[in-house]
Amino acid sequence: MPTSLTVIADSLPYLLLGTxxxxxxxxxxxxxxxxxxxxxxxxxxxxGRPVRLLLSCYxxxxxxxxxxVLLFLFYFGLFTYLGLPFNAFFSVALVLGMTTGAYQANIxxxxxxxxxxxxxxxxxxxxxxxxxxxxxxxxxxxxRVSIPAWSxxxxxxxxxxxxxxxxxxxxxxxRTQFVASRxxxxxxxxxxxxxxxxxxxxxxxxxxRALERRLRIPGYTHGxx
Amino acid sequence: MITDTTPILRVDNISKCFGExxxxxxxxxSLRKGEIKVLIGPSGGGKSTLLQCINCLVRPxxxxxxxxxxxxxxxxxxxxxxxxxxxxxxxxxxxxFDHLSAQDNITIALRKVKKLGKREAAERARLELEQVGxxxxxxxxxxxxxxxQKQRVAIARxxxxxxxxxxxxxxxxxxxxxxxxxxxxxxxxxxxxGMTMIMATHQISLISTLADEILFMENGVIVExxxxxxxxxxxxxxxxxxxxxxxxxxxxxxx
Numbered sequence: 120m121p122t123s124l125t126v127i128a129d130s131l132p133y134l135l136l137g138t139x140x141x142x143x144x145x146x147x148x149x150x151x152x153x154x155x156x157x158x159x160x161x162x163x164x165x166x167g168r169p170v171r172l173l174l175s176c177y178x179x180x181x182x183x184x185x186x187x188v189l190l191f192l193f194y195f196g197l198f199t200y201l202g203l204p205f206n207a208f209f210s211v212a213l214v215l216g217m218t219t220g221a222y223q224a225n226i227x228x229x230x231x232x233x234x235x236x237x238x239x240x241x242x243x244x245x246x247x248x249x250x251x252x253x254x255x256x257x258x259x260x261x262x263r264v265s266i267p268a269w270s271x272x273x274x275x276x277x278x279x280x281x282x283x284x285x286x287x288x289x290x291x292x293x294r295t296q297f298v299a300s301r302x303x304x305x306x307x308x309x310x311x312x313x314x315x316x317x318x319x320x321x322x323x324x325x326x327x328r329a330l331e332r333r334l335r336i337p338g339y340t341h342g343x344x
Numbered sequence: 345m346i347t348d349t350t351p352i353l354r355v356d357n358i359s360k361c362f363g364e365x366x367x368x369x370x371x372x373x374s375l376r377k378g379e380i381k382v383l384i385g386p387s388g389g390g391k392s393t394l395l396q397c398i399n400c401l402v403r404p405x406x407x408x409x410x411x412x413x414x415x416x417x418x419x420x421x422x423x424x425x426x427x428x429x430x431x432x433x434x435x436x437x438x439x440x441f442d443h444l445s446a447q448d449n450i451t452i453a454l455r456k457v458k459k460l461g462k463r464e465a466a467e468r469a470r471l472e473l474e475q476v477g478x479x480x481x482x483x484x485x486x487x488x489x490x491x492x493q494k495q496r497v498a499i500a501r502x503x504x505x506x507x508x509x510x511x512x513x514x515x516x517x518x519x520x521x522x523x524x525x526x527x528x529x530x531x532x533x534x535x536x537x538g539m540t541m542i543m544a545t546h547q548i549s550l551i552s553t554l555a556d557e558i559l560f561m562e563n564g565v566i567v568e569x570x571x572x573x574x575x576x577x578x579x580x581x582x583x584x585x586x587x588x589x590x591x592x593x594x595x596x597x598x599x
Contacts, residue, residue, distance in 0.1 A: 235437075235439070235442075237435060237437055237438075237439035238439055238440075238441055238442070240396075240401050240435070240439060241433075241435065241439035241440070241441070241498075242441070242453070243401055243428060244399060244401060244428055244432070244433035244502075245428065245429070245432075245453035245457060245501070245502070245505060246425045246426075246428040246429035246453065246457040246505065247425075247452075247453055247456055247457055248421070248425060251456045251457075255452060255456060256441050256443075256452075259443050260441075260442060260443045263443065336442060336443050336485055336487065337484075337485045337487070337488060338484070338485045338486070338487030338488035339442075339485075339487050
């Protein structure tokens with residue numbers, strides 16, 4: 120067997136563990152982003168002026184600064200300054216989560232604004248409170264509409280997670296680089312890393328498409344059939 | 345049919361401006377139990393805004409709203425919720441919740457607002473759907489229903505809340521001509537059961553046969569009011585008769 124294949128075979132368990140770590144980071148970041156994104160979007164659409172201003176600042180900050188800068192800023196800067204004992208894995212998930220939260224907020228905001236205004240009125244007319252209406256009428260529809268854009272965001276965050284290697288989180292990229300620097304088998308190893316990312320992208324997008332299909336509202340003509 | 349003389353709903357001197365444009369300029373009306381008032385008049389006259397002010401979907405700038413004996417505090421969310429539970433609203437474009445089946449469109453407010461149990465709410469929804477002739481459509485989603493069916497679901501949804509009065513904002517205006525009949529039939533059945541209603545409509549048959557009183561609105565004020573017998577006789581110089589004549593001309597010349 121050529122050396123390159125031996126190296127890949129030998130390091131595969133190590134890389135697969137990294138893949139699981141990457142998946143963990145991305146799932147945690149996406150879920151944190153979902154929570155933040157929904158709250159921010161609701162605030163941006165229904166909140167008062169001060170709330171909207173504050174949330175806009177948040178969104179602009181995380182959209183305006185590169186992820187790599189954010190990672191350094193929080194991991195080496197803020198967390199150290201505040202004496203927070205966050206490890207690399209947790210820090211990456213947190214920073215990516217806050218970043219994708221800003222992008223997801225805009226996805227959900229657009230989705231909420233795309234819904235017909237009348238449904239909010241109809242719910243109010245039935246005596247439902249604003250919060251009840253947002254929770255049971257607006258969000259179930261807005262989140263459905265958001266799934267395609269959300270799956271796009273997933274694939275972006277997945278690949279952004281490779282930046283985690285610079286602060287030493289044990290994910291795909293860091294582990295590949297570690298093996299490559301010892302074996303000098305850069306080409307086959309980075310091809311493997313690329314394939315692992317590709318596989319995770321495919322898996323997530325396929326899962327979200329299945330979810331979209333499952334949640335499709337009968338009779339709607341748009342969307343996948 | 346008027347069974348009681350104290351108004352169940354009264355609005356006094358309601359006005360509403362959007363910026364420089366004043367849509368309502370001091371409108372008052374009162375509604376007794378079982379009474380049906382029909383709002384007519386040119387588009388932009390303030391009919392829709394008046395209806396939405398009555399249950400505060402649009403907050404009036406000034407004026408008072410009384411529900412029975414109680415004065416509604418327009419700044420209190422609890423008061424508004426109570427008002428809205430007792431005053432149902434039917435919209436021109438139905439406004440069904442697109443992600444919920446016909447049945448769940450009805451159960452959602454029963455469960456969230458009236459706090460009914462799941463089974464109880466479902467039973468009530470079935471009952472209301474049967475009342476509007478849609479007992480077999482409970483599982484269908486709005487996108488699977490025709491316009492007339494959607495409006496009937498909307499009516500069933502409002503009725504399930506046991507409202508004391510119903511506000512109807514041009515309930516047939518968004519419907520194809522062949523679907524108007526089924527909605528009119530439901531509204532007639534409601535009237536026959538003594539439901540109290542205020543309805544904005546251009547549907548001539550509803551105006552002349554259902555109204556206890558016609559309110560003609562123009563430029564944000566009620567300029568004419570009276571029973572169909574007073575206002576709608578052929579050759580009557582009233583604005584209402586002129587309006588109905590024009591609607592008739594349109595209907596005759598239309599097809």
